[in-house]
Amino acid sequence: GESVGLHLPTLSVQEGDNSIINCAYSNSASDYFIWYKQESGKGPQFIIDIRSNMDKRQGQRVTVLLNKTVKHLSLQIAATQPGDSAVYFCAENIGNNNDMRFGAGTRLTVKP
């Protein structure tokens, strides 16, 4: 399939290990954040979101942490599986029209 992101930061982990993917966002006034997963040749898939009044939110095997002091967002994936291999990117809502800004992403590769 086509590569949706060349020259991206990469993270390689062993199957079963935990993964941490980081994102620095730009606007201190941003109040809503989303993590997406994008597989080759496909559209981004919503994983989890968090509002700025929260520091942490958990989903199934995923946790998002928000540090507003340093404008940093992270996605933790527990017990990483080969199917988790994809490009992951964060998005922040910078305006009142659901105007999202998207990071370029990190390529996660899971080794069996």
Place this chain on the structure above:
Amino acid sequence: DGGITQSPKYLFRKEGQNVTLSCEQNLNHDAMYWYRQDPGQGLRLIYYSQIVNDFQKGDIAEGYSVSREKKESFPLTVTSAQKNPTAFYLCASSRGRPGSNQPQHFGDGTRLSIL
């Protein structure tokens, strides 16, 4: 199943030709968006629409046009004025009224190439 359908998956454009990318959603979402994705870059907003018969330019609207005649449909036309149209085009929708902080959900994209 509810979702967003983009067609075609692959599209080729000749010099001087306009092409139209289709986007249909059955999620009953008010807002729809078009993005362009280039290798190694974040998504860039081309146009968005919050309600039927209304749309706004995004960051890179030059060389593109849209219409929103129906809630379900938001086609994008790549005109001959767009000099570098080769990219992966993504359509999204959300429940968002302004400030609602709702996630955008994406289709599986159309890859446009120049012949």
